[in-house]
Amino acid sequence: MSVSPTPRDLQANRNEQILRIVWGDREDRWPFRFLRGECQCAQCVNEWTGARILDPATVPEEISIERMELVGAYAVRIYWSDGHQSGLYTWERLRKLAESSAE
Numbered sequence: 001m002s003v004s005p006t007p008r009d010l011q012a013n014r015n016e017q018i019l020r021i022v023w024g025d026r027e028d029r030w031p032f033r034f035l036r037g038e039c040q041c042a043q044c045v046n047e048w049t050g051a052r053i054l055d056p057a058t059v060p061e062e063i064s065i066e067r068m069e070l071v072g073a074y075a076v077r078i079y080w081s082d083g084h085q086s087g088l089y090t091w092e093r094l095r096k097l098a099e100s101s102a103e
């Protein structure tokens with residue numbers, strides 16, 4: 001149907017440890033630690049079973065975002081302060097994250 005929406009703005013607020021995502025129709029605010037725990041890369045989630053390998057409880061409380069890099073027009077790669085940088089967060093997934101947590 002329609003293409004995935006693209007954020008108008010992405011801002012990492014390191015004081016509040018919140019990633020702010022501005023969409024055309026709404027705004028999402030995600031705690032860094034929660035997002036880090038939602039990483040879908042092969043080191044964090046078993047590609048075959050979908051089972052989570054990363055225990056979110058092991059993510060440091062003071063986790064921060066070092067930098068972010070756009071990947072094509074569909075995702076952002078987040079460089080975390082714990083050295084993890086293999087996870088891509090697609091716009092589609094970031095949209096769904098809010099929709100599933102609102103239920």
Ligand SMILES: [Zn+2]
Nearest residue numbers: 039041044087
């Ligand atoms: Zn990961």
